[in-house]
Amino acid sequence: MxxxxxxxxxxxxxxxxxxxxxxxxxxxxxxTWAEVEGMTFEEAKAIAQVGCDLAAAGRLEEARILFEGLVAGNPRDAGARAALGTVYQKLGRLEEAIAEYSAALARDPVHPVALANRGELYLRKGERQGFTDLANAVEVDPHGETAAGRRAKALVRAITLVAVEKLKEGAQP
Incomplete structure (x- = not known):
């Protein structure tokens, strides 16, 4: 009653x-509020897909609004947090992006998008954690099945080549 x-x-x-x-x-x-409202996984997934489509079309502010709503409704959703981080990164809101990637990784420590993107941002800041994140992204996606895994692998390879060249330069008399 x-x-x-x-x-x-x-x-x-x-x-x-x-x-x-x-x-x-x-x-x-x-x-979560999403649970209070009775939102199903399928509904959240459909909204997230619209957000991804908007971001891919360059409609970043609209994508941001959708992903912020998904995160507000379910802050435990690592995928939504990683997607919001990606949108923030594309908008140049880098500290907020790092915070969202970190929140995603707190829920899912092997999330390839969060690892690769946070790793890239940390490297830009000159932080060693960036290489660790990229190496972990390669480890969780060794065959490059995701775009994030492929990008992480390419970045690790490039960093390794630069390091080898520097070692060679230092070894020459």
Missing amino acids: GRVIKHEGAVAMRVEQGEVQRLRAFARGEA
Whole structure:
């Protein structure tokens, strides 16, 4: 049986017992807003695909809005966080991108997109963690099945070639 919520000057609203329980679970941090709303994995995936399509079409602000909404609804979704990080990176919001990639990796330590992209950003900042992230991205996608895995492999190869050349230069009399 539902509960009726009334307040002055407003229409009565019925809240079902299941909703009350989901809201309480959300308040305790045991459920995401997406779970309260009843969003399915398939629905979230469809929204994420639209976000990816928008980003691919260069409509980054619209993609950002979708991915920020997905992350707000389910902050535990590593894929949405990595996608939001990618959009932030393309928008030049690099610190926010790193934060989203790090949040994605906290949930999924072997997420190839988060590893490759965060690794690239850390390298740009001159941080050694960048090479570690790229090496881990290659390790989780050794055959380059994802674009992120292929890019990580190419970057590791380029870094290695530069290092070998520097060693050769240092060894010459």
